[in-house]
Amino acid sequence: MTPLLVAVDVGTTSARAGVLTRDGAVLARAEAPIEIRREGAERAEHKSENIWASVCRAVAEAIAKAGADTETIVGIAFDATCSLVVRAKDGAPLAVGSDGDPDWDTIVWLDHRALAEAEEARATGHRVLDFAGGALSPEMEIPKLMWLKRNLPKTWQRAGYMFDLADFLSWKACGSLERSQSTLTSKWSFLAHEAEGWPADFLTAMGLEDLRERASLPRHASPIGHPLGTLTAKAARELGLPKTVIVGTGMVDAHAGALGVLGAFANQPETIDRHLGLIAGTSSAVTALATEPRPAPGVWGPYFGAVLPGIWLSEGGQSASGAALDHIIRVHSSGAAPTPLMHAEIINRITQLRSQCDDLAPRLHVLPDFHGNRSPFANPKALGVISGMSLDASFDGLCKLYWRGAVAIALGVRQILETLNARGYAIDTLHVTGGHTRNPLLMELYADATGCTVHELPDADAMLLGTAMAAATGAGLYPSLADAATAMRHASVTREPDRSRRALYDRDYAVFLKMHAHRAEIEAML
Template sequence: MIMSVAANTYFVGVDVGTGSARAALVDVKGTVLKQCVKAIKTWNPESDHYEQSSEDIWRSVCHCVKEVTSDTNKAYIKAISFDATCSLVVLGTNGKPLTVSNTFNSEQNIILWMDHRAQAEAALINATKHDLLKYVGGQVSLEMEIPKLLWLKKNLQHTWAKIWRAFDLPDYLTWRSTGVDTRSLCSVVCKWNYDAMNMCWSAEFLKKIGLEDLCNNNFEIIGERVYEPGAAVGDGLTNEAAEELSLLPGTIVGTSLIDAHAGALGMFGCLAALESTDKQLAASLENLQGKLALICGTSTCHMSLTREPCMAQGVWGPYKGAILPNYFLNEGGQSAAGILLDFVVKGHSQYAAIQAKLGKNEHIYTYLNNLLEKMAKERKYEDICYLTKDLHVWPDFHGNRSPIADPNLRGMISGLNMNADEESLALLYLAFVQALAHGTRHIIDNLVKKYKRVPYNSMLFCGGLAKNSVYVQAHADICQLPAVIPDEQEMVLVGSAMLGACAANTFGSLEATSKAMGGTGVLLKPKSSTKDFHNRKYRVFQQMLEDQRKYKGIMEDTK
């Protein structure tokens, strides 16, 4: 039952991604009324090191919030909440930035999520085979925070000795706005090896891996108080933060989520707009346990919920209560998705020539999608998928996050020739899109067939790649699951706003909030006619993995 809510009730959702900060003004129906984006700075001082600045990010957040609320009576804005990448923020005394960089620049006090410097530290942690690792697919990822903290201790002692607080970026934003030192259950259970089953930090685990320092003073460096997503924090915005954000002091602040998890929250309540004759399908699509949410941006995260825990090697989780209470989250992912397609397309010899002839509002992926349709028509193919019959890709150019969890895997391409025209670019782009979709099928098969998870009934898409019809349809066809694209495209921002709505008790529980603000979406059904073709290509996809392992075996004894 949806509670009666005044029409002039608004929420602000803030999303800090890899390259920018965004804010949106969102109404009670989950519609983004106004949004603003501002770039944030990233340093890449050496290979695999990616660093950012908490001060730079906060300034960008304040700019965006001021912009989206400039024409709105601040009394109507009931709450604000944050989501962000799972990046490590390090602060010294009085909350001042502490360097995480070999450059010793104090401004560079964030280790970005995609930073891969902590490979040795992750391996050391995984070698312990600690029981907590079963909740991260059997091994911790070097993208998580505990390996990064261990790297700091081993490599930057002058920083380590001065740490006052270490935050996940979304928790930092909550602290910066309220002055209250809390952590989101989402952040700590998904990225910090927090024991959600017992709702506590494991001193035994931290001591075993050499981070006993974090146990001091009741774990104050990494957070004594852990809140569920959507819980209200303190007394809301402090006077200082309210002035910086141009909002009213005391405006309610909801406990944060990681950015991809905010997108999942936004989409879990979304329903497909169906014909009245599709009652059976409609009922199936309402089953929360059957939904796979794909948050598709620089990377792709695959989120799904179950009532009972599902232990799966190579897939993170089950994380208890990480998004919704009484549900366990499993999280798969691809470390490089949108960034991989950009890498392939921008590196082709035809990229500059195509860009030069595009209209002001025309995107190169739209151009390539249209070119693929033309090519298929000329070759009398009933579907563009057949164009890549002899071109195959293994897409892990930045390692595999799921379901193999091997950061050392690399990309492979089979079927290259010496063509360098526009059509060769279109084919290569399509092969990479299909490879990413095969990667999603690989995750699904791992969970459902090997680990007996509840079968999926649908996929939901948000993020930049969700706007690419070829990408979404390829997933529907390759995974043989209907795909839902929300009518509201900015579901990460909506999910962030939902946290504030929940904190303000607008609709009651967070699950009720998701349903009330999730809206509807367009349904793309899988094509049965291409099923055999995709099954064959999926067999090639799997064989490429085995081939890569053989190559490594042949070469492993060489210097």
């Protein structure tokens, strides 16, 4: 019988599962919601048991949709957001919120309660920052752990296990306390390229000298796809899978997406630095790989082995991309709820307007940093800017603003890739997957505004595909993760840039850079 794989992708509000073949074909997908509790703008929490229950429901539904014989399923792996799960010495959930409710035991990745701790870490100037884009984000685990120890000392004293969410799911599945090289290098300041990966002096300086004991952290990290063991009897029952299913080491969700779109070049390390992965939806993750470390300002990493063994990952992004266009629709007087139909109506009208005037709204310019700038400025406090607004409140006025917002999103990607190229990359090809593949304006702009060849993966689910590659490797279907990634690649549609429009976008890019500079000057005055 043909062996099958289960891949699980846990996001902010839902858990998704897919059943895939060994060549990467997706037979079925299913999704189950997960609970999230918000407290103001900065705090957000999950229940890890609720997440596990949603994972089990999604897996069961995906298997049913696929009509799969569970006896043919040989491997499973998990990717997830970089949320922090805290458990007691007996494995019970521990409270991470001010109300002391232990069910809420997980600090969500987007939680910014540890802003002060992140700034404190940045001020040390420690060498770990050279492998984190020059600063720790409050979304990473070290600042969150500092906050936890300082503000919830009883939780800290009772803690026996602390996990990145992907590692927690692997632990629930097979009981392994091994941790992924993806999660540890990118979120826990683990230096996988050094013999002693844990920077003891840095942890001590941050007041976390007892972290390894409290969190039950291993001395070494496990590479993606490393077999962690088979399912426990309890997990097998809950997932509806045989106990013989092997759990492969998982990863952070963005890294799974990077593996899904860039893993195809795993056996071409000498040219892998020409390719940029763009996983684009509400926000955008930008990923680049190289055979040596190439640190760049405002770009997370470089992280050793976070996606492929022996390869360094640099990770940038846009905090709001699709969300920025949604916001434009929502706040304009001629807008409405940003539904797919509303987007389509706007895009159709923009196409008509551009047929009459190729250079649409040339005096209107946007900085789309409505939720901060992740790359290349690493400024979570940055705000968006719209220059050139008139009193035009018509639907056409909305369309022009939407168009210029889309141009700005593409120019932001250009700025990130130019930042990377200045540090030794030779990026000339974009690999795009996610919701933006359904927006023809953005897909056109990613080619024309950056000057890159674009490979569009409209039918690929990059996160599930990358995670299935890890599952296939763990199950022994391929001799290495690189071989799995090469064999399971998805076909793409190629788009070449329209060189005739280069001068227009060069002009827009010059304005874009000026606006960033002026915004920085204004912020310095406040």
